[in-house]
Amino acid sequence: xxxxxxxxxxxxxxxxxxxxxxxxxxxxxxxxxxxxxxxxxxxxxxxxxxxxxxxxxxxxxxxxxxxxxxxxxxxxxxxxxxxxxxxxxxxxxxxxxxxxxxxxxxxxxxxxxxxxxxxxxxxxxxxxxxxxxxxxxxxxxxxxxxxxxxxxxxxxxxxxxxxxxxxxxxxxxxxxxxxxxxxxxxxxxxxxxxxxxxxxxxxxxxxxxxxxxxxxxxxxxxxxxxxxxxxxxxxxxxxxxxxxxxxxxxxxxxxxxxxxxxxxxxxxxxxxxxxxxxxxxxxxxxxxxxxxxxxxxxxxxxxxxxxxxxxxxxxxxxxxxxxxxxxxxxxxxxxxxxxxxxxxxxxxxxxxxxxxxxxxxxxxxxxxxxxxxxxxxxxxxxxxxxxxxxxxxxxxxxxxxxxxxxxxxxxxxxxxxxxxxxxxxxxxxxxxxxxxxxxxxxxxxxxxxxxxxxxxxxxxxxxxxxxxxxxxxxxxxxxxxxxxxxxxxxxxxxxxxxxxxxxxxxxxxxxxxxxxxxxxxxxxxxxxxxxxxxxxxxxxxxxxxxxxxxxxxxxxxxxxxxxxxxxxxxxxxxxxxxxxxxxxxxxxxxxxxxxxxxxxxxxxxxxxx
Amino acid sequence: xxxxxxxxxxxxxxxxxxxxxxxxxxxxxxxxxxxxxxxxxxxxxxxxxxxxxxxxxxxxxxxxxxxxxxxxxxxxxxxxxxxxxxxxxxxxxxxxxxxxxxxxxxxxxxxxxxxxxxxxxxxxxxxxxxxxxxxxxxxxxxxxxxxxxxxxxxxxxxxxxxxxxxxxxxxxxxxxx
Numbered sequence: 147x148x149x150x151x152x153x154x155x156x157x158x159x160x161x162x163x164x165x166x167x168x169x170x171x172x173x174x175x176x177x178x179x180x181x182x183x184x185x186x187x188x189x190x191x192x193x194x195x196x197x198x199x200x201x202x203x204x205x206x207x208x209x210x211x212x213x214x215x216x217x218x219x220x221x222x223x224x225x226x227x228x229x230x231x232x233x234x235x236x237x238x239x240x241x242x243x244x245x246x247x248x249x250x251x252x253x254x255x256x257x258x259x260x261x262x263x264x265x266x267x268x269x270x271x272x273x274x275x276x277x278x279x280x281x282x283x284x285x286x287x288x289x290x291x292x293x294x295x296x297x298x299x300x301x302x303x304x305x306x307x308x309x310x311x312x313x314x315x316x317x318x319x320x321x322x323x324x325x326x327x328x329x330x331x332x333x334x335x336x337x338x339x340x341x342x343x344x345x346x347x348x349x350x351x352x353x354x355x356x357x358x359x360x361x362x363x364x365x366x367x368x369x370x371x372x373x374x375x376x377x378x379x380x381x382x383x384x385x386x387x388x389x390x391x392x393x394x395x396x397x398x399x400x401x402x403x404x405x406x407x408x409x410x411x412x413x414x415x416x417x418x419x420x421x422x423x424x425x426x427x428x429x430x431x432x433x434x435x436x437x438x439x440x441x442x443x444x445x446x447x448x449x450x451x452x453x454x455x456x457x458x459x460x461x462x463x464x465x466x467x468x469x470x471x472x473x474x475x476x477x478x479x480x481x482x483x484x485x486x487x488x489x490x491x492x493x494x495x496x497x498x499x500x501x502x503x504x505x506x507x508x509x510x511x512x513x514x515x516x517x518x519x520x521x522x523x524x525x526x527x528x529x530x531x532x533x534x535x536x537x538x539x540x541x542x543x544x545x546x547x548x549x550x551x552x553x554x555x556x557x558x559x560x561x562x563x564x565x566x567x568x569x570x571x572x573x574x575x576x577x578x579x580x581x582x583x584x585x586x587x588x589x590x591x592x593x594x595x596x597x598x599x600x601x602x603x604x605x606x607x608x609x610x611x612x613x614x615x616x617x618x619x620x621x622x623x624x625x626x627x628x629x630x631x632x633x634x635x636x637x638x639x640x641x642x643x644x645x646x647x648x649x650x651x652x653x654x655x656x657x658x659x660x661x662x663x664x665x666x667x668x669x670x671x672x673x674x675x676x677x678x679x680x681x682x683x684x685x686x687x688x689x690x691x692x693x694x695x696x697x698x699x700x701x702x703x704x705x706x707x708x709x710x711x712x713x714x715x716x717x718x719x720x721x722x723x724x725x726x727x728x729x730x731x732x733x734x735x736x737x738x739x740x741x742x743x744x745x746x747x748x749x750x751x752x753x754x755x
Numbered sequence: 756x757x758x759x760x761x762x763x764x765x766x767x768x769x770x771x772x773x774x775x776x777x778x779x780x781x782x783x784x785x786x787x788x789x790x791x792x793x794x795x796x797x798x799x800x801x802x803x804x805x806x807x808x809x810x811x812x813x814x815x816x817x818x819x820x821x822x823x824x825x826x827x828x829x830x831x832x833x834x835x836x837x838x839x840x841x842x843x844x845x846x847x848x849x850x851x852x853x854x855x856x857x858x859x860x861x862x863x864x865x866x867x868x869x870x871x872x873x874x875x876x877x878x879x880x881x882x883x884x885x886x887x888x889x890x891x892x893x894x895x896x897x898x899x900x901x902x903x904x905x906x907x908x909x910x911x912x913x914x915x916x917x918x919x920x921x922x923x924x925x926x927x928x929x930x931x932x
Contacts, residue, residue, distance in 0.1 A: 221785055308796075358858060358859065437768060438769050441771060
């Protein structure tokens, strides 16, 4: 079976140094094998690495930034607004990707391309404007130093239309803060692995897109019928309304009840005042609107406004669970208005809320334990829940001011400067751990350790299942669920759709076989799609291996094996290191990698053409 | 009984499913840019998401400016006669709501035809932000709010069979006139 539709079969490449743009054809073999999104990204990054002799500076002009929606992005499929940013990460030095929702990816596809790649460095602060078939690089030095959201507004004004979607970086990205993110559609973020710093290193302040092409769909009637089935299931789900109302904020109470909510830099896994920063608090006093990604009935996004007090007037798209936990309980803040203010500040600076919350939490603990001195902190104390000091620390990270200049380079840099911080920070491969405690869940520890981008939950999120049903799980069960998640969730990132209908409402992954078939006209089973996703996992592993990563980098942070949570249902739990090593070896064997975590030599051949 | 397609912007999440189903129904393509309804998303003061769609005016400015009389009101719906239309797009400019659209691929302006009385967008809106409301009821919620805000409303909470309920009542008789 061959591809009949689903793609424009075009890639737009921009070289900012030369100021040139070029449309290239994408062969069917490439489209079929790598599907889209992170699949395209991995292959294109791999080719660029080979071209550069497997040695490049992530913040150098040679690092290729891939922005790729998938074949389902923008299609009549639930939650089809996803788009991946892929490059070698300046934070980890390894493969990095981060996906973004909203409508940017849909608009990008509607310009008539399947992927956008960017290399080089513009001579001054520039904006890339893709207007259907036309592409221009506009010098806009006046945008230098502008905040993310402000930049989006200025560009829309300058282009004279609201009918564009704009992805921007803030001061963080411009300052090459290694945890900088890309912001689009007034507050959606490709948060992780420092994609904003890559745009900053290229002097690329923003990408504006306007497209109105028909998206290629082979069998629209079939797609509509499949979507009607899927949508009916979602809308009839008992938690559907709750998702519309609270979105991911409902997870705060859930995580607190189960002892997996980060509190005080993971010193604890329950937060006594969690009810002051949870979904109910948000609904009672702050939420003023819903925000959905393209074609998503769940609309998990919240728009919040602080109506009175010190932070009055703060409007933010958010928070969602991760931002709220990392900028709330993880730094000891129990004032929801302050969490919103911190979230807004991160958005304006264009820095990742998860890494920021993790780093600030580590600084507070480091100071508490005497590892950091008052002079390290530029003379200003910082303690748990001290809102002013925490907001100031976030600002310093974005501006690289004082201690912020060190923190802006991430957890690994903190360890270089203060070696004892090794016992305080939580990261894998240099990426700060997201807001789910892995100490009560071996599978979650394995998920963080083997995630290709570092300690993020996007590839596998197994902690809830293990806590609820995993008492009698064997090593095999734990490894198998991680492997299955890594296949399914990565497939969503390749197709260009959100995973939440599957994760949270239990929408069968079988529907995506139908969606893919109706869009592309290619008859492929879910199992075959998962195998393609698996190949991409091998590829990202190869990328990391060729950049020097191995078993030694598939780690668990110090606290996860040495420091149990103090109170709550998971008190006293840690991951046993011998158990972890055994589980990791089993994971490698099941993947067909060697004892050191390296894929076999012949695997490389699969990705040659 | 005539019904009006009504937008409740406060309920809109900006998902644009309405755009997609409109384009699929009328053009048979997966392209939200060919819809007769569009969601505008303005930020930040305040964050507003609002679907813009034809109001089927009884005295339509679009029809008034049409040089060839291609826009006619039939049973409360303003129809565009494809054979008459000369694609000058004056109607697009004349609509006070900006609710008629243009697209490079389409010769004719894109205008809501109410799907023959049963609009697709209303059926799929996951938030109930688009509603088909009998003309006689239009503005009722505003009237209701207006009446309620006239008196000083108070609330009491009480429990009925273990379920929390709220009753609102007007405080009367205490005010010195």
